Amino acid sequence: MAPVDATAVLNDVGERAAVSPSADIASTGASQSTPPPRALGVTFWLAAGWIAVLLFVAVFADLLPVRDPDALGIRTREVEKFERPGWNAPFGGDGVGHDQFARVIAGTRPALIIGISVTLIGGLIGMAVGLASGYLRGKLDAVSALLIDMALAFPGLVLVIAVRAAFGNSIYVFVALFSVASVPAYARIVRGATLSLSERAFVDVAQAMGASKLRILWRELAPNIAVPALAFAFIGFALVIVAEGGLAFVGLSLDQITWGQLIADGTGEINEHPHVSLIPATVMFLTILSFNLVGDGIRSHFAPREVATRRRFRTEGPPSPSSGGSTLRVDQLRTTLHTQSGDVRVVDDVSFELDAGDCLAIVGESGSGKTMMLRSIVGAFALADVTRSGTVEVEGTDMLRIAPDELRSVLGSHIGMVPQNPLTALNPVRRIETQIIEPMRAHRSISKSQARAEALELMQHVGIPDPERRLRDYPHQLSGGMRQRITIAIALANQPKLLLADEPTTALDVTVQDQILRLLLGLQRDLEMAMILVTHDLAVVRGFADRVAIAYGGQLVESGTIERIFNDPKHRYTAALLSSVPDLELEPHSRLVTIEGQPPPLIDPSPGCRFAPRCPAATDLCHTTEPERTDDEDRWFRCHFPVTGDAEIETAGSRSTRPADAIRAETQGVN
Amino acid sequence: MAGTGRAALHDDAVLRVVDLVVEYPLDRKNVVHAVSGVTFDIQKGTTLGIVGESGCGKTTVGRAIMQLERPTSGSVELDGADVTQMTRRELRAARRSMQMIFQDPVSSLNPSRRVKDLVREGLEVWGLSEADMPPGRIDDLMASVGLGGPAVGERRPHEFSGGQCQRIRIARALVTDPEVLILDEPASALDVSVQAQILNLLEDLKEEFGLTMLFISHDLAVVRNVSDRVMVMYLGKVCEIAPNSSLFDQPTHPYTRALLASIPGHQLDLPPAAELISGEIPSPIDPPSGCRFRTRCPHATERCAAEEPTLVETSPGHFTACHYPHH
Numbered sequence: 002m003a004p005v006d007a008t009a010v011l012n013d014v015g016e017r018a019a020v021s022p023s024a025d026i027a028s029t030g031a032s033q034s035t036p037p038p039r040a041l042g043v044t045f046w047l048a049a050g051w052i053a054v055l056l057f058v059a060v061f062a063d064l065l066p067v068r069d070p071d072a073l074g075i076r077t078r079e080v081e082k083f084e085r086p087g088w089n090a091p092f093g094g095d096g097v098g099h100d101q102f103a104r105v106i107a108g109t110r111p112a113l114i115i116g117i118s119v120t121l122i123g124g125l126i127g128m129a130v131g132l133a134s135g136y137l138r139g140k141l142d143a144v145s146a147l148l149i150d151m152a153l154a155f156p157g158l159v160l161v162i163a164v165r166a167a168f169g170n171s172i173y174v175f176v177a178l179f180s181v182a183s184v185p186a187y188a189r190i191v192r193g194a195t196l197s198l199s200e201r202a203f204v205d206v207a208q209a210m211g212a213s214k215l216r217i218l219w220r221e222l223a224p225n226i227a228v229p230a231l232a233f234a235f236i237g238f239a240l241v242i243v244a245e246g247g248l249a250f251v252g253l254s255l256d257q258i259t260w261g262q263l264i265a266d267g268t269g270e271i272n273e274h275p276h277v278s279l280i281p282a283t284v285m286f287l288t289i290l291s292f293n294l295v296g297d298g299i300r301s302h303f304a305p306r307e308v309a310t311r312r313r314f315r316t317e318g319p320p321s322p323s324s325g326g327s328t329l330r331v332d333q334l335r336t337t338l339h340t341q342s343g344d345v346r347v348v349d350d351v352s353f354e355l356d357a358g359d360c361l362a363i364v365g366e367s368g369s370g371k372t373m374m375l376r377s378i379v380g381a382f383a384l385a386d387v388t389r390s391g392t393v394e395v396e397g398t399d400m401l402r403i404a405p406d407e408l409r410s411v412l413g414s415h416i417g418m419v420p421q422n423p424l425t426a427l428n429p430v431r432r433i434e435t436q437i438i439e440p441m442r443a444h445r446s447i448s449k450s451q452a453r454a455e456a457l458e459l460m461q462h463v464g465i466p467d468p469e470r471r472l473r474d475y476p477h478q479l480s481g482g483m484r485q486r487i488t489i490a491i492a493l494a495n496q497p498k499l500l501l502a503d504e505p506t507t508a509l510d511v512t513v514q515d516q517i518l519r520l521l522l523g524l525q526r527d528l529e530m531a532m533i534l535v536t537h538d539l540a541v542v543r544g545f546a547d548r549v550a551i552a553y554g555g556q557l558v559e560s561g562t563i564e565r566i567f568n569d570p571k572h573r574y575t576a577a578l579l580s581s582v583p584d585l586e587l588e589p590h591s592r593l594v595t596i597e598g599q600p601p602p603l604i605d606p607s608p609g610c611r612f613a614p615r616c617p618a619a620t621d622l623c624h625t626t627e628p629e630r631t632d633d634e635d636r637w638f639r640c641h642f643p644v645t646g647d648a649e650i651e652t653a654g655s656r657s658t659r660p661a662d663a664i665r666a667e668t669q670g671v672n
Numbered sequence: 673m674a675g676t677g678r679a680a681l682h683d684d685a686v687l688r689v690v691d692l693v694v695e696y697p698l699d700r701k702n703v704v705h706a707v708s709g710v711t712f713d714i715q716k717g718t719t720l721g722i723v724g725e726s727g728c729g730k731t732t733v734g735r736a737i738m739q740l741e742r743p744t745s746g747s748v749e750l751d752g753a754d755v756t757q758m759t760r761r762e763l764r765a766a767r768r769s770m771q772m773i774f775q776d777p778v779s780s781l782n783p784s785r786r787v788k789d790l791v792r793e794g795l796e797v798w799g800l801s802e803a804d805m806p807p808g809r810i811d812d813l814m815a816s817v818g819l820g821g822p823a824v825g826e827r828r829p830h831e832f833s834g835g836q837c838q839r840i841r842i843a844r845a846l847v848t849d850p851e852v853l854i855l856d857e858p859a860s861a862l863d864v865s866v867q868a869q870i871l872n873l874l875e876d877l878k879e880e881f882g883l884t885m886l887f888i889s890h891d892l893a894v895v896r897n898v899s900d901r902v903m904v905m906y907l908g909k910v911c912e913i914a915p916n917s918s919l920f921d922q923p924t925h926p927y928t929r930a931l932l933a934s935i936p937g938h939q940l941d942l943p944p945a946a947e948l949i950s951g952e953i954p955s956p957i958d959p960p961s962g963c964r965f966r967t968r969c970p971h972a973t974e975r976c977a978a979e980e981p982t983l984v985e986t987s988p989g990h991f992t993a994c995h996y997p998h999h
Contacts, residue, residue: 201779202774202775202776202779202780203779203780203781203782205740205772205774205780206772206774206780206781206841206844207782207793207797208740209738209740209767209770209771209772210767210771210793210794210797210844210845210848211763211764211765211767211768211797212793212797213764213797216797220782220785220793221782224782224784224785225782225783225784227784366863366864366865367863480952480953482952483952510725510726510890511725511890511892511931511934511935512725512930512931512934512945512949513725514934514936515933515934515936515945515946516945516946518936519946537863537864538936539864540893540935540936540937540938541936541937542937543936543937544935544936544937544938545936545937577865578864578865581864581865581867581868582864582868582893583868583871583893583894583896583897584893585892585893585896585920585935585938585939585940586939587896587897589896589897589898589899589900589916589917590875590897590898591897592872592875593868593871593872593897594868595865595866595868595869595872596865596868597869599833
């Protein structure tokens with residue numbers, strides 16, 4: 002893809018990758034242990050501390066050594082009228098000499114009683130309604146959705162005035178009133194969460210097991226709703242306190258001292274004696290803030306974490322001397338992602354060269370670093386703190402130490418990218434024509450009509466019938482296969498020298514995959530481009546590439562021509578990987594070779610061979626010393642004890658000739 | 673391509689699906705024809721593989737058997753009893769002998785539950801407790817799926833890798849001692865080395881528990897490895913159903929041939945896929961008349977548009993729904 006588009010697409014991929022690298026890390030670095038939850042931070046604990054103080058005060062208000070909140074200072078002479086805050090009365094006195102400190106403390110209990118009971122009653126009822134209508138749907142959902150909408154549209158103040166007139170202003174009336182009023186908000190949030198949860202497979206699974214609906218609601222859905230509901234409850238609590246304050250301000254408060262009343266009482270004298278209103282207002286403000294902070298803290302504590310919170314790219318060390326000539330030269334490339342859990346060595350000492358017309362497939366399992374090798378070439382890391390070292394040269398340009406402007410121009414004119422998922426790679430609101438022409442016009446000074454003519458030619462090239470009409474279409478009007486053809490056309494728009502394709506057909510069906518790969522490889526040969534095809538699919542590699550490199554633990558462990566690698570793998574991992582894939586030449590029900598254990602950690606990898614912990618042939622040497630690269634004809638590998646023909650049947654492709662149980666005994670551990 | 677024709681049925685089948693139709697109303701006028709008259713059966717202790725590309729209805733067939741989607745018409749017989757006609761109570765009981773395993777192992781497990789509870793739940797749903805089972809049944813089951821060890825049961829799903837989650841799912845499905853296991857792409861989300869572990873495990877369990885399996889996948893090589901018989905679907909219809917080797921060695925339906933020829937790097941004696949299939953899959957809202965594959969088939973004639981082919985036995989046990997099968 003072209004410059005502007007290259008970065009756009011990569012960023013797009015990168016945003017999603019903000020999760021995926023962390024998944025990689027989770028599966029490689031810490032697959033056996035829970036990643037540590039995000040630290041809650043000082044503000045959370047300060048806020049929680051404030052709430053704890055309030056709870057203490059509310060419970061023990063009667064025992065605290067403070068004055069009677071209703072004692073009139075003008076009579077007792079203990080507190081002056083409008084006394085300023087000081088030693089005698091920490092929060093000062095109001096217009097009749099009430100001790101404001103005592104009154105604020107007296108107001109704590111009703112505030113918490115209203116807040117907690119409304120949150121509990123309203124929250125639980127709302128949760129029940131939301132769960133039931135979100136999961137059971139049907140008429141129940143239609144009716145409750147309508148009721149929720151009506152309730153949310155109803156002018157609450159009118160209700161309050163009416164209820165207060167009819168039932169008085171005791172705390173019970175307020176609790177009942179606010180509880181009823183808060184049900185719709187909770188119900189709506191829980192219903193939304195339930196709707197998305199009930200799409201998840203585990204609900205289907207429970208249903209398929211024959212679980213009753215009630216059981217599914219209670220055992221499957223409710224526990225998963227609990228955390229978001231709890232987070233919202235804290236915020237809802239704060240809203241209740243705000244609401245009470247607002248009502249007190251218009252004279253509709255309770256028959257007890259509340260913070261809202263204290264604020265309202267002081268507003269008459271706000272210019273002369275601001276402390277009368279401001280102090281209870283500050284207490285209320287801190288309380289609301291604390292509940293909000295605690296609610297947010299709970300939510301983000303359980304939310305998925307990004308790899309990094311800032312973007313920073315660095316390059317270390319000098320480049321290796323250029324040899325010139327090749328389209329792409331990667332030499333001792335190392336890429337490290339600095340994350341909260343530690344430094345992740347996603348690419349570790351990778352070297353290879355590609356000439357015009359070469360096609361190299363990089364194959365590996367998840368967490369092998371294969372995608373990161375591709376990203377490290379173009380410097381596409383979304384939200385990450387990255388250090389690269391070594392050399393990447395495209396057509397003689399040092400990609401690691403180039404100015405950002407020049408980088409964009411090289412990306413646009415020399416490199417084309419074919420993305421993994423054609424459904425998300427195209428901008429849905431722009432015509433195909435615009436999306437093909439834009440990269441051309443950004444990097445070459447050609448007229449619009451000329452660019453359009455080239456776009457038409459490209460569309461024919463990538464096999465799109467009726468290209469004239471298709472140029473005017475939007476992406477959603479095309480099938481997945483057609484869209485992938487369009488992304489290939491875009492990648493080719495500026496006649497790149499190097500084509501990078503990351504799992505270009507993984508999202509496609511097998512008959513479409515065949516068409517797209519034939520097209521891509523045909524174009525690559527015709528236009529004499531160098532190409533890297535990153536994939537997890539060994540069949541694709543075998544069917545379409547000339548050369549293959551096997552990625553494992555951020556390194557390339559073996560590379561060579563397809564015939565050499567597939568017929569005579571040397572590295573123990575390559576051999577095991579090849580024999581773990583079912584293929585059509587195997588007899589049905591053949592036992593497959595498995596690789597026990599987990600992929601290696603990319604954080605603090607062990608000093609020796611990365612595959613040693615899972616390798617049946619590993620010795621002490623393998624665990625302590627990293628194997629050097631051994632060159633053989635048509636290939637190289639990094640292994641201390643390479644597979645040597647017939648004797649090495651335990652990992653090589655001898656599945657069908659060997660008794661299944663023997664292989665099983667050898668390869669099936671506990672895992 | 674037809675789906676009609678019961679020629680391929682056996683007398684001793686554990687699961688028998690006859691003329692299964694699943695349609696979803698899209699709006700007042702339009703209906704999505706997801707599955708249009710599919711008939712097949714599975715004999716005890718064997719595995720039937722269903723292959724096809726996206727939109728062929730293979731997943732819907734699995735879900736309709738489990739009654740997760742209510743079929744529009746047709747019957748699903750489990751040991752002779754039609755589950756589509758059952759009351760809710762009867763259906764709950766029948767589900768005990770049919771279990772389904774879904775593609776994504778991680779999202780199939782409720783993240784907030786402990787592993788042991790997840791496995792035990794299969795029992796609790798039936799009002800049984802561990803006491804009703806032979807002692808150590810759950811531990812044995814966990815060991816059978818390769819999750820032995822005392823502390824495993826106390827952990828939660830997110831502490832496990834994808835392959836281990838799939839093992840948990842399998843243990844959970846087996847706890848009620850089902851007869852039929854429906855597997856929808858059980859290994860597709862996993863890395864190849866882990867996929868191999870799961871496929872081996874399924875073969876072992878099939879033997880150990882005498883399971884009858886329906887294995888749904890888009891991956892022909894995987895289906896080739898696990899199946900006894902294979903059924904190929906296209907746009908809601910059955911194209912071909914045959915013993916494993918027969919299907920891969922002598923595919924007769926033009927779509928099956930195109931599908932096999934599309935496998936990258938295959939060594940089968942087939943022309944390039946581009947000569948066997950053209951164009952794009954039609955919409956399931958308005959599927960072609962007659963044979964549904966005719967719009968993409970190089971051999972299609974007027975007869976294919978006018979007359980729907982039925983399943984015909986071309987060699988012993990090998991059935992094809994095509995007017996002009998390849999010999």
